[in-house]
Every structure is written in structure tokens, then in C-alpha cells.
Amino acid sequence: MCSSEKVGGNGNDTLASSGKCNDQLTGGQGADKFICGEGTDTVKDYNSKEGDVILDPQNCEKIL
Secondary structure, three states, X not given: OOEEEEEOOOOOOEEEOOOOOEXXXXXXXXXXXXXXXXXXXXXXXXXXXXXXXXXXXXXXXXXX
């Protein structure tokens, strides 16, 4: 099984899973959008007060 880590910058980012991989998605500053996939995905740095949104929460295994 593959895995990857995707990290956003200081702006508003869209971070998407690699599909069937086990990914870590880390937003950073700004209003970020997270899209999880079929693997075991973890969303880090989720903050709704910054405007972060998880577009498909049912596919995210961990939200930190």
C-alpha cells in the first residue's frame, strides 16, 4: 500500500488524497479544502474557524 503526505501553504489550499493510498493531508494557514480517498487518510490541522472544509468526511479515517 502506498502512502504520501501533502502539505498546504499559507493560502487557501485544496488537498486531495491519492486515491487508494494512505495519505496525510495537512492544511496550514488559510481556508483549506480536504478531499479524502479510498485509503486510510488522516486530515491534520483542521480548523473550521479558519474556514477549513472537509468535502467528504465519510472517507476520512482521522481528523486532527
